[in-house]
Amino acid sequence: MTKTILVTGGTGMVGRLVVDRLAAEGHAVRVLSRRAPEAVPGAAATLAADLRSGGPRLAAAVEGADTVVHLASTPTGGDTRSAANLFGAARRAEVPHVVLISIAGVDRSPLPYYRTKLRVEQALADSGLGWTLLRTTQFHGLVQKICALLAKAPLAVVPLIPLQPVDAGEVADRLVALATREPAGRAADFGGPRVATFPDLMRCYLRWSGRRRPLMPAPLPGRTMAAFRAGRHLAPAVGRIGFEEFLAARRPHPRRGTEER
Numbered sequence: 001m002t003k004t005i006l007v008t009g010g011t012g013m014v015g016r017l018v019v020d021r022l023a024a025e026g027h028a029v030r031v032l033s034r035r036a037p038e039a040v041p042g043a044a045a046t047l048a049a050d051l052r053s054g055g056p057r058l059a060a061a062v063e064g065a066d067t068v069v070h071l072a073s074t075p076t077g078g079d080t081r082s083a084a085n086l087f088g089a090a091r092r093a094e095v096p097h098v099v100l101i102s103i104a105g106v107d108r109s110p111l112p113y114y115r116t117k118l119r120v121e122q123a124l125a126d127s128g129l130g131w132t133l134l135r136t137t138q139f140h141g142l143v144q145k146i147c148a149l150l151a152k153a154p155l156a157v158v159p160l161i162p163l164q165p166v167d168a169g170e171v172a173d174r175l176v177a178l179a180t181r182e183p184a185g186r187a188a189d190f191g192g193p194r195v196a197t198f199p200d201l202m203r204c205y206l207r208w209s210g211r212r213r214p215l216m217p218a219p220l221p222g223r224t225m226a227a228f229r230a231g232r233h234l235a236p237a238v239g240r241i242g243f244e245e246f247l248a249a250r251r252p253h254p255r256r257g258t259e260e261r
């Protein structure tokens with residue numbers, strides 16, 4: 001049965017993959033983001049709105065939706081307000097199901113962004129809405145972006161922590177499966193296929209981008225880094241596409257060290 005599904009953050013790294021997949025299955029997809037373009041391929045409607053403001057645009061976006069997939073996030077602040085606005089609007093519109101993405105280990109790290117994600121998770125669980133929560137590890141694309149940033153310095157100082165990056169396409173597949181079923185509460189955490197040290201991923205990135213940089217693996221101080229060193233952000237290995245395979249499927253831009261578009 002096809003559904004009407006609102007995807008907040010449907011223009012982002014994982015959001016656009018979710019939108020593609022839902023549209024390919026024949027669902028009527030609404031995309032909401034602050035700077036949503038007038039049209040998104042496959043989407044039945046796009047809505048430019050800031051979740052932090054709420055109001056009539058948000059009410060219109062949720063009206064008649066069977067499911068809301070909440071992916072939007074503003075790391076600079078406001079996610080708890082966005083969540084309160086969205087969950088309130090969804091409750092008033094009697095939306096049967098809200099699917100939320102979060103990050104593995106948000107309850108085991110003092111990182112302020114993780115604490116915010118945990119508050120959003122709790123707000124959804126307390127909202128009275130039907131809900132499903134999926135926590136995942138870091139996307140390959142995020143690790144690639146951080147590696148590109150670190151490679152700008154003549155000496156790349158790389159935190160000596162384990163990472164377990166996951167393919168955003170595989171996460172999107174899982175989100176779509178969850179969004180088209182009944183509310184399931186907390187789903188099993190979803191991690192990438194392998195754990196590697198960040199310096200090893202950086203070496204892999206440097207090989208792929210054809211860059212040469214001396215690396216300094218650094219056991220950085222502080223409670224947040226200690227939580228990462230202890231692997232509190234890791235998850236069961238569910239995904240199949242590793243960082244190497246992710247990069248191998250892309251062409252590096254000759255100068256920028258990011259992928260060619």
Ligand SMILES: NC(=O)c1ccc[n+]([C@@H]2O[C@H](COP(=O)([O-])OP(=O)(O)OC[C@H]3O[C@@H](n4cnc5c(N)ncnc54)[C@H](OP(=O)(O)O)[C@@H]3O)[C@@H](O)[C@H]2O)c1
Binds near residue numbers: 013052103136137142
């Ligand atoms: N990246 C990772 O490694 C990772 C890992 C696990 C979980 N997650 C979670 O997955 C979700 C998506 O991550 P991502 O990396 O795909 O994000 P992203 O690429 O940064 O995209 C964020 C999306 O949210 C929209 N947005 C941001 N603030 C908004 C606001 N106030 N109101 C409305 N729309 C807003 C953005 O569009 P506009 O700029 O147009 O508003 C964009 O569509 C986030 O909740 C994140 O915490 C990410």
